[in-house]
Each structure stands twice: as structure tokens, then as C-alpha cells.
Amino acid sequence: MPRQIIFHGDYFTDFYKELDIKVKQKVQYVLELIKQVDRVPEKFLSPMTGYDGLFEIRIEYQSMRLKRQ
Numbered sequence: 001m002p003r004q005i006i007f008h009g010d011y012f013t014d015f016y017k018e019l020d021i022k023v024k025q026k027v028q029y030v031l032e033l034i035k036q037v038d039r040v041p042e043k044f045l046s047p048m049t050g051y052d053g054l055f056e057i058r059i060e061y062q063s064m065r066l067k068r069q
Contacts, residue, residue, distance in 0.1 A: 026061045045057060
């Protein structure tokens with residue numbers, strides 16, 4: 001069963017709109033990976049300490065690190 005990804009407010013949408021197309025493609029790839037793969041590597045998804053069920057998504061594109069919580 002695929003995971004459901006829930007974004008809080010418009011923070012992600014506002015961030016995503018500002019990205020160029022290649023970075024958006026990488027973000028889409030990682031989001032699909034998170035939804036479909038049973039055991040997502042911590043390289044892409046890490047639990048936030050002290051917040052049950054809240055995760056940090058980690059994405060790298062051309063040595064640029066993108067982190068959204």
C-alpha cells in the first residue's frame with residue numbers, strides 16, 4: 001500500500017514553485033520513491049527527533065542540497 005504524503009500549509013508548494021524543471025523532476029522522483037518503496041533509505045527520508053510521524057525529506061541535485069521539513 002503506497003504511503004500518503006501530507007504537506008503542512010503552503011510551505012512546500014511555495015518552495016516547489018520556485019525550483020527549475022530539473023530540480024522539480026528530482027523532487028518528484030524522491031516523492032514517488034517515498035510513496036512506493038517499503039524501506040526508504042535514510043539518505044532520502046529521516047524521522048525528526050521528538051516528533052512522532054514527522055519526517056525530513058532530503059534531496060540532492062548537482063551538489064545542491066534541498067531539505068524540507
